[in-house]
Amino acid sequence: MxxxxxxxxxxxxxxWTRGVIIDKEARDVANALAAGAAxxxxxxxxxxxxxxxPDRVNVPLRKYARISDHEIETxxxxxxxxxxxxxxxxxxxxxxxxxxxGMKKGYLxxxxxxxxxxxxxxxxxxxxxxxxxxxDADSISAGKKTxxxxxxxxxxxxxxxxxxxxxxxxxxxxxxAGIAKVDSLAKVVKDAAALKRGYDEVKxxxx
Numbered sequence: 001m002x003x004x005x006x007x008x009x010x011x012x013x014x015x016w017t018r019g020v021i022i023d024k025e026a027r028d029v030a031n032a033l034a035a036g037a038a039x040x041x042x043x044x045x046x047x048x049x050x051x052x053x054p055d056r057v058n059v060p061l062r063k064y065a066r067i068s069d070h071e072i073e074t075x076x077x078x079x080x081x082x083x084x085x086x087x088x089x090x091x092x093x094x095x096x097x098x099x100x101x102g103m104k105k106g107y108l109x110x111x112x113x114x115x116x117x118x119x120x121x122x123x124x125x126x127x128x129x130x131x132x133x134x135x136d137a138d139s140i141s142a143g144k145k146t147x148x149x150x151x152x153x154x155x156x157x158x159x160x161x162x163x164x165x166x167x168x169x170x171x172x173x174x175x176x177a178g179i180a181k182v183d184s185l186a187k188v189v190k191d192a193a194a195l196k197r198g199y200d201e202v203k204x205x206x207x
Contacts, residue, residue, distance in 0.1 A: 009069035011179065014083040016099050018090045019059040024159075026089045028166035030065040033173060035161070035188040036180035037067045044068075050078055060097055067179060085109070085177045087169055089137075094122045103128045107177045109202070111137040111169055116205040126207060133176045135202040137168035141194045162189030168198025175199045 013033060017026030027048070034044035049062040064080045066072055084106040086099055091112040093099060100108065100123070108129055110119050113136040120132055141164055162170055167189050174182050182199050186192040 010072065010074070011067045011085065011177075012080040012083045013065040013067070013085045013087065013173075013179070014080045015063040015065075015087045015089060016093050016097070017061050017063065018057075018093070019055045019061050020057045022089050022165070023055055023061060025164055025166040025169075026061065026063045026087075028162050028164075029087055029089065029169050029173070030063040032162050032166065032170045032185060032189050033179050034065040034067060036170075036174070036185035039184045039187060040180060042067050042180075043070060043072050045072055045075055047078065060093060085173060085179065087173055089165070089169065091119075094119055098124075100125060100128050105130055107131050107133070107173075109133045109135065109169065109173050109176055111135060111165065113139060116203055120205070129207045131176060131204055131206045133172055133202050133204040135168050135172040135198050137165040137172075137194075137198060140168040140197045140201065141165045141191065160190035162195065163191055167191040167194035168201075171195040171198030171200075172202035175202055176204055 015026040015029045017023060030046040034046040038044045044067050046065040052061040082102045082104055086108050088099060088110040091110055112134050116132045116134050119134055170185055170189060174180055174185055186195055189195045
């Protein structure tokens with residue numbers, strides 16, 4: 001849990017992606033995890049990182065979610081300074097990008113067909129991790145990417161939340177970090193079957 005504030009139950013989630021082509025997938029991960037937790041009575045927040053905008057093709061971007069048992073005091077802070085959970089939608093970002101920036105101790109979930117041990121070789125500071133997990137979200141969802149420019153923050157989502165590769169990642173994050181129950185998430189994700197496969201097929205190495 002985050003120690004960035006006096007809210008001991010606050011969990012900060014940062015989702016890394018690349019602009020435009022898989023922007024919506026990362027937004028779906030953040031939004032769905034927050035929505036599922038909200039169904040369980042949690043206080044939640046999800047938003048883009050405005051520092052990363054404007055959204056450009058293939059440029060590294062971040063999306064955020066926060067989940068807490070109590071009202072979120074940092075709701076007007078627009079970056080997660082100390083993420084407890086990092087989800088990587090596009091696996092090449094683990095090379096050359098400080099995806100764990102600000103983490104004190106937490107979880108890393110990566111969309112890849114490689115093993116956690118292989119991905120761990122690219123992580124400079126392994127001591128920051130409680131666990132690392134990988135899930136082949138592209139394979140589970142048949143590589144389906146939901147590019148929907150109408151789904152930019154504040155816009156109408158015409159394809160549904162979690163219709164593509166986001167769904168298995170959401171399931172994996174739920175299992176690894178216990179953010180929300182898979183049954184709650186299935187109520188907000190369009191592809192519930194892929195969500196449950198991600199939950200069942202994620203590979204985890206505890207550190």
